Amino acid sequence: MSFLTSLINGISLGSVYAIIALGYTMVYGIAKMLNFAHGDVIMVGAYMCFCAMNYWGLPPIVGILVAIAVCTVLGIVIEKLAYKPLRQASSLAVLITAIGVSYFLQNAALLIFSANQKSFPSVVNLPNVTLFGGRLSVTAIAIATVVTSAVIMVALTLFVSKSKTGKAMRAVSEDKEAAQLMGINVNGTISVTFAIGSGLAAIAGVLYLSAYPNLVPTTGSMPGIKAFTAAVFGGIGSIPGAMLGGILLGVIEILGKAYISSQLSDAIVFAVLIIVLLIKPTGLLGKKISEKV
C-alpha cells in the first residue's frame, strides 16, 4: 500500500510540474525562447496568495484568484518590456534577459518579503483521505492537485485545438510570417500565450506550496528547473509532451526517494532524463527535426 501512496504523491507532484511545464513549452513553441523567469512567476503567485490569505484575511479561493490575476498581468508586462524588443535577437540574448528578469523578481521579492521563511497555509483544509480500512492514506491536497491539473489539461487541450485563439497560437508557433500574412495578430497571440502560461504558474505555485509549505524568494527555482526538465523530457514545444513529462518526472522523483535513495533523488531524476534523451534525442513526444542542407 505504501507503493500506492507514493504513486499518488508522485502523480500529484508530477501534475504540478506538468502545469509549470505547460507554461515553458507553450512559450517555447510560440516565441522559441527558454523563459527562465517562469519559475519565479510561481514564487510571485505563491506570495500573492499568501498575502491575500494571511494579511488581508481573504478565503483561499479568492487568494488563488488574486494570484492568477497578478501573475497573468506580470507575464504580459514581462513579455512587453523585456522580451518583445528582442524578437529578432539571438536566442541566447533572450535567455540572458530572462535570467535578468529572474534575478529581478527574486530580489524584488527579497526586498518586499525579506529572506525569512514563511509557512504557506494549505488552500485545502480537509482531513487525509483513508481507503482500505486505513491502510492507504492520501492527503487532500494531493487529490485536489491531481483533479485541478486534470481539469486544466483538458481545458487547455480543448482551448488550443478548438478555439480561434488556440488555432492562432498553433499557427504562430508553426510559422510566424505565414501566420501574419493570414491576418493573425502575432504580438497579441504571443501576449495571450504568456498570460496563460503565467496564470498556470500561479495555480502551480499555490498547489506546490500547499504540499511543500516553505515560502522564500528562491522557492520557484527548483520546481522551475524540474518543470523545464519535464518540458524537455516530453519534447519541448509539445503540449501533451509537457503533461506526460511532468507527471513522469514527479512519479520518478517520489518513487526514487521512497525506494532507491532519498538523498540522491535529484540525481536519479536527471539521470533518467539523460538516458531518455540519449535514446530519443528530441524527447518523448517531440517532433523530429530534419536538417536541410
Next chain:
Amino acid sequence: MKKLSRNAKSNAVTYAIVVAFFVVMTVLSSTGHLSNSLTGQLIPICVYICMAVSLNLTVGILGELSLGHAGFMSVGAFSGVIVAMSLQSAISSGPVRLILAILVGAIMAAVVGVLVGVPVLRLRGDYLAIVTLAFGEIIKNIINNLYVGYDANGLHIRLLRVLPKTELTDGFLIINGPQGATGITKLSTFPAGILLVLFTLFVVLNLIQSRSGRAIMAIRDNRIAAESVGINITKYKLMAFVVSAALAGMAGALYAMNFTGVAATKFDFNTSILVLVFVVLGGMGNIRGSIIAAAILYTLPELLRAVNDYRMLFYAIVLIVVMLVTNNPTMKAGLAAVGTALKGVFMKTVPVPEEGGDGDE
C-alpha cells in the same frame, strides 16, 4: 603571415590587460587604496575570469550552450582539496601542493568532461543545454553525499554513508557530506590566480588560432559543411568540451584553496548561469570580452554597495538594460551612431573591406 602577426598582436594586448590588472591591483592594495572586501575578491575574480574564458570555448567557439559549467568547477575544487589536504604532511611546500591540487583538479574535471561529453555532444541545441544542466545537478547531488577522510591507512571514500571521525585512526575528515570540505589550509594567492588566468588564456588562444580551433569554429558555423570537407565532428567537439572542462577544474581547485571551507551547493545552477552571463555580455567567442565582463560584473555588486539592499535589484536591471540596448535593432542603431561619432573624435576610422570581392578573380 599578416594574419598571423595580427593574431599575435591581439594576444599580446590580451595578456597585457591581465598583467596591467595585476600591477594596478597590487599597487592599490599595497598602498591601502583597496577596500578589504575588494582585496578579498581578487582571487575569486581570477577564478571567474578563468571560468568565463573556458566557458567561452564551449559556448562561443564551439557554439553549444552549456548550463553545467559549475559542475566541472566542483569536481576540480573537491579533488584539488583532497589532494592538497592528504599531502599536507608529505609535502610541506604550499605552492607545490597548490600546483598539484590544480593539476589533479584539471585531470579529474577532464575525465568527467569526457564522460559527460561523449553522450551530451550527440544532442543539439536546447536538448544539449538541458543535459549539461542535468549533469551539473547530478555532480552537485553526488558530492553533497560524499564522505572522504584521510588517515594513516590512506583515503577513505564513502557515498551516502556518514563517515564518523572515530573510524579514522589519527586522521581527519576532508569532505563531510552536505557540509562539504572543511579545515582547508588557504593556499591560493593573487599572483597564483593571475598565473592561472594567463595559463588559461595561453591554452584557449592557442587552441582557437590553431588548425583544431579553425575546425571547431567551422563546426559551429556550419556543421554539415564542416563534416562534408572531412572534419571529424565528434573529435573536435569533444576536444573543445574537455579542454573547457579541464580549465574549469583548475579554476575550481584555485577557488576552493582560497577558503577554509567549501560546500557542493556553492557550485550550483546559479553559478553556471553567472558565468554564462559573463560570456554572453562579454561577447560570444570574444576572449578579451569575457575577461573584462567577468572582472566588472563580478565586482559590480560590490561597487553597488552604496545602494546596499537594492544592489542585486540594480544588477538585474543593468543586466536586462544592457541586453536590450545591445540586441534591439533600434537601440543598437542609436548606440552605433553614438559609437561612430565617438570613433571619429578619438581615432582613425578603419575602412571596412568589401565583402565577396575576391572570389571572382
